[in-house]
Amino acid sequence: MSKLDGIKVRVEDPTTPHWVTENTRPLLHEIHHALQRLLEAGEVKTIDLASLPMGPADEARLLEILGVGEVEACIDAMGKSVIRETRFPGVWFIEHFNTDDQPMGRLIDITFIPTLLLSQTEDMRQGLAQLSLYLQTDDAA
Amino acid sequence: MPSKTLGESLFERGVSRRGFLKYCTALASIMALPPTAASAIAAALEKAKKPSVIWLEFQACTGCTESLTRSHAPTLEDLIFDSISLDSHDTLQAAAGHGAEQAREQAMKDNWGNYLLLVDGSVPLGNPGFSTIGGVSNLEMLQETAKGAAAVIAIGTCAAYGGLPKASPNPTGAVAVSDVIKDKPVINIPGCPPVPVVITGVLAHYLTFGTIPELDLHGRPLAFYGQSIHDRCYRRPFYEKGRFAESFDDEGAKEGWCLYKLGCKGPITYNACATVKWNDGVSFPIESGHPCLGCSEPDFWDKGSFYQALAQGQWGSAAGLGTAAAVGIAAGAGAALLARRKQHQAREEQP
Numbered sequence: 001m002s003k004l005d006g007i008k009v010r011v012e013d014p015t016t017p018h019w020v021t022e023n024t025r026p027l028l029h030e031i032h033h034a035l036q037r038l039l040e041a042g043e044v045k046t047i048d049l050a051s052l053p054m055g056p057a058d059e060a061r062l063l064e065i066l067g068v069g070e071v072e073a074c075i076d077a078m079g080k081s082v083i084r085e086t087r088f089p090g091v092w093f094i095e096h097f098n099t100d101d102q103p104m105g106r107l108i109d110i111t112f113i114p115t116l117l118l119s120q121t122e123d124m125r126q127g128l129a130q131l132s133l134y135l136q137t138d139d140a141a
Numbered sequence: 142m143p144s145k146t147l148g149e150s151l152f153e154r155g156v157s158r159r160g161f162l163k164y165c166t167a168l169a170s171i172m173a174l175p176p177t178a179a180s181a182i183a184a185a186l187e188k189a190k191k192p193s194v195i196w197l198e199f200q201a202c203t204g205c206t207e208s209l210t211r212s213h214a215p216t217l218e219d220l221i222f223d224s225i226s227l228d229s230h231d232t233l234q235a236a237a238g239h240g241a242e243q244a245r246e247q248a249m250k251d252n253w254g255n256y257l258l259l260v261d262g263s264v265p266l267g268n269p270g271f272s273t274i275g276g277v278s279n280l281e282m283l284q285e286t287a288k289g290a291a292a293v294i295a296i297g298t299c300a301a302y303g304g305l306p307k308a309s310p311n312p313t314g315a316v317a318v319s320d321v322i323k324d325k326p327v328i329n330i331p332g333c334p335p336v337p338v339v340i341t342g343v344l345a346h347y348l349t350f351g352t353i354p355e356l357d358l359h360g361r362p363l364a365f366y367g368q369s370i371h372d373r374c375y376r377r378p379f380y381e382k383g384r385f386a387e388s389f390d391d392e393g394a395k396e397g398w399c400l401y402k403l404g405c406k407g408p409i410t411y412n413a414c415a416t417v418k419w420n421d422g423v424s425f426p427i428e429s430g431h432p433c434l435g436c437s438e439p440d441f442w443d444k445g446s447f448y449q450a451l452a453q454g455q456w457g458s459a460a461g462l463g464t465a466a467a468v469g470i471a472a473g474a475g476a477a478l479l480a481r482r483k484q485h486q487a488r489e490e491q492p
Binding site: 022023050051056081096103105107116121 | 156157158159160162163164166167169170173175176177373374375376377378397415416417418421422428
């Protein structure tokens with residue numbers, strides 16, 4: 001038996017912090033108000049989680065309450081972006097990662113559909129040009 | 142001046158519009174702008190030209206450059222630095238000796254009146270020989286290079302306030318960049334080291350808007366230094382309730398309570414650590430269980446022990462501060478105000 005066995009060490013699970021700071025509740029109120037405004041006036045809102053005081057337990061709690069809804073989309077543009085509708089329709093949780101899968105941003109979008117999911121005009125123009133070129137080359141062959 | 146715009150540079154690298162918008166959303170976040178500003182940023186950046194940047198390093202530990210380059214690629218920091226023309230950096234550039242000096246002189250000549258001058262490290266005035274580059278004193282090089290700069294950015298606490306080289310008894314006579322340069326705008330980005338995205342956020346602001354950001358009384362961009370660590374700390378609710386860790390291993394510390402009594406300088410420190418965080422957003426000192434040292438404030442190194450509560454330190458010997466820490470809520474708010482008043486008073490009393 002090693003002498004080290006005599007040292008009592010308690011390993012705590014870092015993924016489930018047991019304390020919360022109550023920073024979540026005001027944010028949920030903000031989301032509630034924004035969802036109301038979206039329904040009544042069509043006003044969209046984006047909340048940048050990086051701008052708010054959030055501890056690890058707060059964010060875990062927030063995500064637990066928001067839950068997972070019906071839609072999940074993945075974008076591959078300068079790294080991955082994951083866009084999930086929460087269990088509250090109209091409330092979207094967006095995570096941006098760089099190409100090393102490190103987080104670049106966490107946002108909550110209160111909208112009918114997040115803008116990034118829409119095809120972008122500039123990309124469509126470029127795609128159209130590429131398709132035209134393909135058809136011309138194919139016709140010539 | 143380089144002819145390519147930032148938009149062109151990114152699109153040439155195969156960055157789609159979606160990717161560019163994502164990049165601009167993240168930029169809005171680091172510039173402390175609302176996420177809805179992403180479209181406006183995208184429109185401005187598409188047309189922005191790559192500015193020439195000259196980086197000088199004086200009496201410093203290189204920690205500021207380390208901070209900026211420690212990120213994993215490709216990050217926003219990388220993209221921003223791809224978006225500027227870093228024409229001279231003593232630590233990073235391959236050239237050495239006379240070649241390095243020629244790079245700086247050429248960049249100055251080609252971009253006279255338009256380049257950004259970034260400086261880290263303090264300037265010794267005690268003796269020109271204390272710190273030289275290629276036989277040229279830091280003071281002379283700063284004065285010469287600043288002449289043709291559009292703006293000067295002092296990176297890190299040493300450049301912003303004199304930093305550790307200025308610590309008592311200040312053997313080299315170290316001063317801040319702003320003590321030398323009086324005829325140009327000087328933006329201070331203090332921190333030991335500064336948060337990397339704050340450095341790039343200021344550069345992004347200049348790239349996007351072509352202006353320097355709004356500054357506080359210490360020349361710091363308000364977007365990043367406008368609020369105290371304490372105000373943005375996720376542990377603040379514990380402070381309000383009077384729940385404090387009394388030692389680093391007590392139950393309060395394990396419960397994640399406020400570190401005020403362990404010497405946290407959060408109430409008198411203005412920086413973005415609490416929201417932007419470090420190591421790609423993983424954490425910041427308080428989240429890791431250590432009190433804030435106050436490294437973005439002037440003379441933080443000469444203000445007594447890092448582990449002495451503000452209530453017992455030079456910011457406030459008033460009994461009310463100690464009482465505030467004990468009872469929290471209303472008295473706690475009073476303590477923060479008193480500490481702030483003391484801070485202003487101390488600044489005014491400085492020679």
